Amino acid sequence: MANEQTGPAPELRVLRPDEWDTSYANLVRAFGGPPEADEERELWRELTEFGRFLAAWDGDACVGSAGAFSFRLTVPGGASVPAAGVTMVSVAATHRRRGVLTSMMRRQLDDVRSWGEPLAVLTASEPAIYGRFGYGAATFQTNAEIDTRRAGLSVPAGTDDVGLRYADPADALDACEAVYAQLVPGRPGMLARGPGWERLGLLDPESERGGASPLQCVLAERGGETVGYARFRVKPSWGPGGPDGEVILSALEALDPAAGAALWRFLFDIDLTSTLVARGRPVDDGWQYLVSDIRRCRPALRDALYVRLVDVGAALDARTYQAPVDVVLDVEDAFCPWNTGRWRLTGDVKGASCERTQDAADLALSVRELGAAYLGGVGLSALAAAGRVRELRRGALAEASLAFGNAGAAPWLPHGF
Known part of the structure; x- marks a missing residue:
């Protein structure tokens, strides 16, 4: 060429x-x-x-x-x-x-x-690049610009029992990390933060604030225990009608709905502001069901974590399945040919086994589709509707799609890397 x-x-x-x-x-x-x-x-x-x-x-x-x-x-x-x-x-x-x-x-x-x-994961600056290497978009996130003057909140019982206090972000780091660590096992896609990674959330160079304040932190407490936190910046602005500032959310984690609602209500009510900018939030984030008018929040969906099964058998062994499944997958993987072939997956909510087999295949798909479906946020049935999964045994698609789904929290990547 x-x-x-x-x-x-x-x-x-x-x-x-x-x-x-x-x-x-x-x-x-x-x-x-x-x-x-x-x-x-x-x-x-x-x-x-x-x-x-x-x-x-x-x-x-x-x-x-x-x-x-x-x-x-x-x-x-x-x-x-x-x-x-x-x-x-x-x-x-x-x-x-x-x-x-x-x-x-x-x-x-x-x-x-x-x-x-058994897994490789990434965030893609250019998503078109990585499909050919077997990576599939497995988690998504919600970005929002919430008009806090016109989208009110209806909070659950117990919200008023949660106390809030400002804390220095560095001084509160251990308390915040303890909250984060409790949440990690409950949501697919979350990363267990090893030594040093806790500092990522504290990065606060003035050159990247875009006119906003230094990083601020508020802790949610109940009975002397930290049950949530929010990190954010405030960007002041005044227009013809008066103050019109923005609250720019960096992170918000909470151990229960009341703690989460208390933090969201606080962010909605910060003086001299009219917009709350929230990026990279879970697609099932609770605030969406507390607001009076979701249209005033301008939610937008974006791809987040891409997953690649490096070892199909070990990866499918490692997770559980929300319904009993016994299906033979005919996997295509041109870039990592050791994965190519038929695999029998059997499993349920207690565990799973995935081994090579010579039995007739029930579903045919590439490793890219397996990566997309792996965390339960993308349905095999949706991929089949796009022509990317083929059903070879009648009923196998419905069985596998139900099993691969996630009955709990939607998969979510909390931060980039």
Whole structure:
């Protein structure tokens, strides 16, 4: 093709600590070039797990990167499953169409398999890229701009029993992390935060506030115990009619409906503001059913976590199923051929088994569809309606779609990586 680049293939190798600055500079340039605040850059360096990060080199120039954090991801049934959090993927614009990305994805998935991690997950800056490597959109999130003057709240009983107090975000970190940790097993898609990751929510460079206040934190308490928290900023504004500021929500977690409602009511009622901006919230977030007029909230859906089954058998073994299932899946996986073939999945709410079989297939699909359906937020029946899952035995689709669904909270990714 006329637009293909020529030249020797870049050298792909594990990133060394002394190469991190060069690799990260290439990443920043690939994402447009604005420099990050020193505190953000240093946190990502500290979180980098050398040995799990790759870089492509053309001589002394870094022309590509791809990393993988070691996470544990909650799956349906509450198990915490090892997952490679794919991150910092970039290819220099000078080296496109030379197979750099494909070579990094190939090496990375081989590595993830060798580490015994059955899942790889990522957030996609460009979703069209990752489908060909077997990643499917498995969780979604809601963004909203809530007109707090016109969308009132109706709160549940017990809300007035919850006390609220301001706290320094850093001083309150342990209390907030304890709340978060209690919630992780109850929602598929949540990440168990290892050492250092708690600091991600405290990043507050002035250059990224966009005119808003420094990060603020309010704790919800009952009986001397912290039962929820909200982190947010306030962006003052005055128009012809008076104050018209924004509350920009960064995080909100609560252990029960009353605590959550108390925090939402607080955010709605902050003086001199008329808009609450909430991004990256669960699609089943409770505030949507407390507001008097959802149209005044302008909710918008967006893709979030992409899931890739690196080991089909181990991944399907690791979760439970909300209804009994016994189905043979004919899986296509051109990029990781060790997954290709027929797998018999049997399971229920107590556990599951997934093993290779020579039995006739009931459903045919690619590993991308399995990734999309894995956390229970995307129905196999919906994928079949799009022609991406084929029913080979009558009734198998309804059986499997019900089983793969999630009877509890919708899957949700709480923060990026």
